[in-house]
Amino acid sequence: MSVASAIRADDPSALPSRRDEDWRWTDLRGLIRVVPPPSARPERPVPEGGPFKGLGDIELTIANGHLNWWPDPDIPGPVRVHTHDAPEAPFLTAGHPMASRAARNGRDPRISIISFDKDGTALLRFVSDGGGSHDARVGVMVPAGVRAKLLESYEGRGDGYLANYLIEVFLGEGAELERVVVADEAAEGVSVSTAEIHLKHGASFAQTVVASGARRQRIETRVAHPGGGAKLRLDGVYLLEGKRHADLTTVVEHKGADGVTAQLTKGVVRDQSRGVFQGRIVVAQGADRTDARMEHHALILGDRAEVDAKPELEIYADDVACSHGNTIGALDQDALFYARQRGIPEPGARALLTEAFIGEVVDRIWFEGAREVVRQWAGDRLRRT
Amino acid sequence: MLTVSNLHVAVGGAEILKGLSLDVPAGEVHAIMGPNGAGKSTLSYVLTGREGYAVTAGSATLDGEDLLSLAPDERAARGVFLSFQYPLEIPGVPALTFIRTALNALRRARGEAEVSAPEFLKLAREKAKSLKIDFEMLKRPLNVGFSGGEKKRMEILQMAILQPRFLILDETDSGLDIDALKIVADGVNALRSPERAMLVITHYQRLLDYIRPDRVHVLSAGRIVASGGPELALELEREGYDKYARAA
Numbered sequence: 001m002s003v004a005s006a007i008r009a010d011d012p013s014a015l016p017s018r019r020d021e022d023w024r025w026t027d028l029r030g031l032i033r034v035v036p037p038p039s040a041r042p043e044r045p046v047p048e049g050g051p052f053k054g055l056g057d058i059e060l061t062i063a064n065g066h067l068n069w070w071p072d073p074d075i076p077g078p079v080r081v082h083t084h085d086a087p088e089a090p091f092l093t094a095g096h097p098m099a100s101r102a103a104r105n106g107r108d109p110r111i112s113i114i115s116f117d118k119d120g121t122a123l124l125r126f127v128s129d130g131g132g133s134h135d136a137r138v139g140v141m142v143p144a145g146v147r148a149k150l151l152e153s154y155e156g157r158g159d160g161y162l163a164n165y166l167i168e169v170f171l172g173e174g175a176e177l178e179r180v181v182v183a184d185e186a187a188e189g190v191s192v193s194t195a196e197i198h199l200k201h202g203a204s205f206a207q208t209v210v211a212s213g214a215r216r217q218r219i220e221t222r223v224a225h226p227g228g229g230a231k232l233r234l235d236g237v238y239l240l241e242g243k244r245h246a247d248l249t250t251v252v253e254h255k256g257a258d259g260v261t262a263q264l265t266k267g268v269v270r271d272q273s274r275g276v277f278q279g280r281i282v283v284a285q286g287a288d289r290t291d292a293r294m295e296h297h298a299l300i301l302g303d304r305a306e307v308d309a310k311p312e313l314e315i316y317a318d319d320v321a322c323s324h325g326n327t328i329g330a331l332d333q334d335a336l337f338y339a340r341q342r343g344i345p346e347p348g349a350r351a352l353l354t355e356a357f358i359g360e361v362v363d364r365i366w367f368e369g370a371r372e373v374v375r376q377w378a379g380d381r382l383r384r385t
Numbered sequence: 386m387l388t389v390s391n392l393h394v395a396v397g398g399a400e401i402l403k404g405l406s407l408d409v410p411a412g413e414v415h416a417i418m419g420p421n422g423a424g425k426s427t428l429s430y431v432l433t434g435r436e437g438y439a440v441t442a443g444s445a446t447l448d449g450e451d452l453l454s455l456a457p458d459e460r461a462a463r464g465v466f467l468s469f470q471y472p473l474e475i476p477g478v479p480a481l482t483f484i485r486t487a488l489n490a491l492r493r494a495r496g497e498a499e500v501s502a503p504e505f506l507k508l509a510r511e512k513a514k515s516l517k518i519d520f521e522m523l524k525r526p527l528n529v530g531f532s533g534g535e536k537k538r539m540e541i542l543q544m545a546i547l548q549p550r551f552l553i554l555d556e557t558d559s560g561l562d563i564d565a566l567k568i569v570a571d572g573v574n575a576l577r578s579p580e581r582a583m584l585v586i587t588h589y590q591r592l593l594d595y596i597r598p599d600r601v602h603v604l605s606a607g608r609i610v611a612s613g614g615p616e617l618a619l620e621l622e623r624e625g626y627d628k629y630a631r632a633a
Contacts, residue, residue, distance in 0.1 A: 332473075334473055335475055337436065338472075338473040340434075340456070340461070341433050341434075341460075341467055342461060342547065343458050343462055343487045343491040345458045348490060352478060352483070353475070355477075356475065356477025356526075359477045360476075
């Protein structure tokens with residue numbers, strides 16, 4: 001049961017529903033009675049760029065599930081992209097982490113793969129335009145020792161679309177990837193993105209997702225954490241207004257000893273919007289000396305706005321340092337008065353305090369270029385009245 | 386400058402100020418002294434427009450303009466400044482950013498041009514130096530992790546940069562050692578001028594050794610029950626508030 005199979009089989013009953021514990025707050029089956037028809041390729045190509053314009057060595061843009069921009073794999077550069085237009089994917093050699101999946105699932109016509117040969121930055125854009133349904137699958141390969149950046153955006157322009165994405169990330173030993181995601185979907189769109197992260201020992205994966213919601217927006221990250229000095233940072237921000245809904249779900253499985261996970265998610269909800277945070281960290285037996293910290297903090301700025309949070313730690317190992325913190329509250333009225341007493345009018349004071357609130361997450365982004373894009377993007381949303 | 390007439394204020398249904406009248410002309414420094422629970426902080430909050438303070442009767446005007454109908458930021462734009470007894474911590478906002486945002490908001494409200502970043506930094510550096518504040522501290526989130534004395538000094542720094550016309554100091558001496566008290570008092574005294582007035586709210590006489598008031602008022606049970614010159618503060622120090630508590 002998945003969004004992908006619902007789209008491919010035109011079968012709404014395959015959509016996840018509130019009966020699935022992990023989907024109880026993002027019930028798609030109750031929402032979608034009829035799967036929209038398959039999306040056509042947009043009439044005009046999507047212009048190059050997106051929110052991270054100018055920051056990448058290459059750009060891969062998938063619009064309505066169709067390839068829009070992709071670099072020629074023969075042009076030398078630190079990052080190569082192989083697409084399903086390539087006759088026979090050279091990357092699916094035996095032993096390649098995705099080969100067994102390809103064999104199991106059959107050749108997936110919608111798959112594209114971003115391979116970092118050297119340190120570099122890739123832009124990955126998912127554009128939805130129109131009211132159809134579409135899905136796409138992207139693999140990201142970061143070999144041992146390579147340091148890479150993935151700047152990912154969801155850009156919804158349509159109305160009533162249903163989009164589903166699967167991103168599979170493989171980091172070799174000692175590899176590093178920072179993934180920064182700006183999820184800017186249309187108010188009436190439904191978008192589900194699932195990332196599966198596979199780490200080797202000594203690898204470092206850092207992620208920051210900033211989301212403005214949609215009719216339903218779910219961004220799920222699942223990490224297989226091997227321990228062995230591998231480091232993981234999973235951060236998120238959701239800024240919601242109107243009737244928007246965003247669901248940030250993470251599942252981390254610590255399978256070996258000596259792994260680190262640091263997680264900080266913050267949200268601001270206004271009007272009748274709804275934010276969902278589900279964070280689960282599982283520490284398997286033997287995953288000793290795991291250090292896992294999870295925090296989620298939300299501000300509710302509207303009487304009819306809602307936040308649902310489910311932080312979970314499941315620990316089966318001894319000798320671990322694990323913690324979680326979760327707070328949901330209103331803007332500090334005393335701080336607001338203090339700022340106004342100094343002459344800052346109420347809307348400005350609210351924006352200042354909420355920007356500062358989420359600034360703690362934004363400041364953790366390593367790549368300065370992306371950090372400033374995110375800061376600006378978030379600031380623009382918070383200053384809207 | 387400030388005229389308060391027969392002010393009645395209730396907090397959570399309980400009347401705290403019960404007909405307070407006060408006149409602070411430009412150029413003067415007035416001290417309000419009184420026992421705990423007399424309504425000293427209520428007075429400072431109602432003059433600055435904090436929520437939860439219901440004015441049930443009376444008026445407060447600044448240069449003839451009704452203060453009580455203005456929003457807190459509008460009062461600030463008219464020049465009203467409160468140095469808080471317990472300055473707030475503002476996580477995530479560097480002190481410099483906060484003060485510059487406030488200064489530019491005040492200037493916009495008055496139809497003046499905003500200050501540029503270099504101009505502001507120069508001003509902040511100069512004022513910080515005179516208050517013996519390490520400039521690096523201004524890059525940290527406002528008041529977060531600051532000691533009581535550092536927080537009070539940050540209040541005076543903001544005052545020095547924002548240049549208000551009517552200053553209310555609410556228990557500014559609390560939490561200060563004698564050296565910090567002198568620095569703070571010097572900062573306050575530097576702002577004394579014929580165009581400005583100050584209301585110094587304090588429980589103890591000590592602060593008034595450094596910030597010399599023109600008039601001293603005793604606030605007890607929501608009313609001014611006695612007024613006099615600086616000698617009144619000394620008398621209170623000697624004899625305590627008992628006789629005024631009975632008078633009220």
